[in-house]
Every structure is written in C-alpha cells, then in structure tokens.
Amino acid sequence: MKLVHQINLAFGIALVLVLSVTGIVIHYVLLDHLIGAQKDDLKAMSVEMTASLQHVEATEYNTIAKDYSIAMPLASSTANVSAILTDKTGSILTVSPSPAYSIEEAQPVAMTKIAKIDSSSMQSIRDGFDKSYITVDKLTPQGKLTLYTPLSKIQTIEKALLKRLLIIFSTAGVVMLILSLFITKKFIEPLIRLRDELNKVKERRFADVSFVKAGGEIGSVAKSVYDMAGELNRFNHVQKQFFQNASHELKTPLMSIAGYAEGIRDGVFEGESVHKGLDVIMSESARLKKLVTEMTLLAKLDSEEDVFTSEEVCLQDLLTETVERMNPLLVKKGIQLHTVYDDVQPVTLHADPDKLLQALLNVVSNAVRYAKHHIYVHVDIQNEHVVIRVSDDGPGIPEDLLPYLFHRFVKGKDGESGLGLAISRAIVERCGGLIHAGNGRDGGAVISLNFPAMLHA
Structure with a gap:
C-alpha cells in the first residue's frame, strides 16, 4: 500500500474513533445535563406546591375533607409532570393531574383511578426504584410530595439534539477528510520527487540530481540528498581525474625506463652513454617507487583505519x-x-x-x-x-x-x-x-x- 493511502487510512480511522468517542461523551453529558435541569424544575415546582399545601392546611384547619388538589394545579399538558401526595403513613392522599373529587364522595373513585394506574408501579416511582422516571421528593405538612416525569421525554430531546450534533460532526469530519487528502498529497509530493532523485543517485547520474523544494524535515532531507549527490559527483570526477593523472604520472618514468633499457639492450648506447642511461633508469625507478608509495599511502589514509595510530x-x-x-x-x-x-x-x-x-x-x-x-x-x-x-x-x-x-x-x-x-x-x-x-x-x-x-x- 502506498504511503499516501496509509496516511489517509490512518487519519480516517483516527477521525472515526475521535468522533465516536466524542459522540458517546456528548450523549452522556447532554443527558446528565437535561436530567439535572429537569430535576431543578421539579424542585422549584415542589417548593411552590409545598407552600400552597401549607396554606390549605392552615385555612381548612377544621375541615374534615380537605381539597389538596387545589394546591397541586397540574394539568395533563404541564410538561408531563405528575405529583403524588402521601400522608405520614405512606397512604396516597391525592394524585395530580386527576379528576376533581371530594374526600367523602369521590374517595372510592379516586382510589379506583389510582388502582388503574397500577399502585405497585406508583409505589416504585414514589420510592425512586423505577429508573424510567425522574423523581423529586419534598416533605410537606401532610407527609411527602413526590413529583415525577417520564425519562423518555428527556431522552427524546437529547436524541434530537445529539442527532443535530452528529450531523454537524459528520459534516466537519468529511471536510477534514477532504482537507487531509489535499494536505497529504501536498506532503507526499516532495517525497515522490525525492524518490525520483534518489533513483538518479542509484543510477550514478549524480549531475542530473535536482534540488527538491520542501519545508521542515523533508526540506532538510532533500538538501542533504542534493548535497550528497553533488559531493558524489565531485568525488566521481576526482576519481576519474585521479586515474587519468596517475596514468600520466606513471607513464612518464616508465617510458624513460623502457626507452633506455631497450637502447642498452639493442646496443644503441655505448660507452659513457650506457652509464648515463643506467643513471636515468635508476633515477626514474626511484621516482616511480616514490610515486607508487605516495599513492598507496594516500589510498590507505582514505580507506583504512588501522593505518593511523594515535x-x-x-x-x-x-x-x-x-x-x-x-x-x-x-x-x-x-x-x-x-x-x-x-x-x-x-x-x-x-x-x-x-x-x-x-x-x-x-x-x-x-x-x-x-x-x-x-x-x-x-x-x-x-x-x-x-x-x-x-x-x-x-x-x-x-x-x-x-x-x-x-x-x-x-x-x-x-x-x-x-x-x-x-x-x-x-x-x-x-x-x-x-x-x-x-x-x-x-x-x-x-x-x-x-x-x-x-x-x-
């Protein structure tokens, strides 16, 4: 797989993971916030109702049948909030919202309505065991006031908000992915060009290597490659020149030695000329030996570590x-x-x-x-x-x-x-x-x- 595809795949996976984790965190945070806000509203309502119940208790002190529903004015449309008022023994005095009734005449009817609501479920709600409802309790002169509202209402609001947020996140994620494709291409392009220049180095075409313009670490590597190619080109040129010069320097004494040796062998030189020729041969041989010794030493200094003892x-x-x-x-x-x-x-x-x-x-x-x-x-x-x-x-x-x-x-x-x-x-x-x-x-x-x-x- 190409590097550009690897980077894009890694970025895509990282983006999906980040958005997923963010969505989960937002889900719980948003739900917790909405539940907290709802509880605050219920607490405020319970304070108002408790004050009303205290007024009813005071004004109807001598009345046997007291209408507590007046102090709990909740209609069926009031934000899906319901209330249960119980006495100190735990018996239900009234439920709101409910049909108007009197204690004397409608008590059996009210209790029948409560029974239809499922008294066991209501008991679970009142005690806070039913997690599908949000409940708030408040002590009153009569006993305990319990306000509750379905959790499903909060969940519906939360899901609607979360859905909009996820749409925004998804749109932003797509934009970021497209932007990453562009940026990755921008970053990878110098590497592709750098690879082409390194292929030139591999093919020993040092003079053809061009400088790749890039920023950051890639630019530093590109400059190093360009400088390396220039140094290799210079070294290659020096090596060729070295062999040419070495050949020339060695050829001159060898020609002198060979010329005088052949002349002496063929009898071209006689008498004093023979001694002169031998002197030239000895001189050129010494020069040739010195030259070879210097070339050998120079080669060892360049390549061998143990030739130098510090x-x-x-x-x-x-x-x-x-x-x-x-x-x-x-x-x-x-x-x-x-x-x-x-x-x-x-x-x-x-x-x-x-x-x-x-x-x-x-x-x-x-x-x-x-x-x-x-x-x-x-x-x-x-x-x-x-x-x-x-x-x-x-x-x-x-x-x-x-x-x-x-x-x-x-x-x-x-x-x-x-x-x-x-x-x-x-x-x-x-x-x-x-x-x-x-x-x-x-x-x-x-x-x-x-x-x-x-x-x-």
Missing part, C-alpha cells in the same frame, strides 16, 4: 626533528629556517607521530622548493588550539591554484608528483586538525595547520 606527541620535539631532517636540503639551497614560538608552553597533540612528521616534512619541503632565502615556522596558541604557520619569501601561490592546492596531482610550476600536500591534508584531518593555504601580505605562501592541543604547565 598517541600523545610533543609538538616541540616533532618540529625539532622536522628541522633536522630538512637541514641538508636547506644548506644545499642556502635557505635559512626560523622557528618562532610565542611563549608557547609545552604542547601535546593526539596524533600518529610518524604520519604527522611526514605531513610537516611535506609542507616544509614545499616551502623550500619555492623560498628565496627564508622560511618561518611560527607556533601560536589560539582558543586552546595550536596553530602552526609555515611561510616563505617566495613568489606565493597563484590565485587560480589556491582552491585546488590540496587536491591530488595538483602541483605548481616546480612541483613534483602533486601528492605531497594531498597527503599532508589527509594526515592533518585524521589528527582532528585543519589545513589551509594562502598568501602573506608581503608575498610568499602561507600554509596553516590547526590542531586541538593539550597544554601542560
């Missing part, structure tokens, strides 16, 4: 070792490296010491390649983060190259494999840090490495 590393010791490793190259090129600490306390990083050392060597060697006379390694603490800035006095990084500097096989004019800074980026990010490249105010490249640090007193 431990506590002293930053000052790591920088000292970096300078010592780079010192022969610095002397050879006549470049001075200056390490500047802004009163930094001993700092500990969580990192793989060998991998982080390699990242620093790649960054510093890149600076050595383009520096004229000086390289500065500046260490500072900012907001519990250690910032290492490696700057040089060289020509700087071209603006069009800056966004892609840390991508694979992207290299400047005098670059080698184009993998050194990509490896540095992968290592720094695995250490929980960030790497950024830019140009200084006075020229020269500036590469910044930012790490969360543990400071020691």
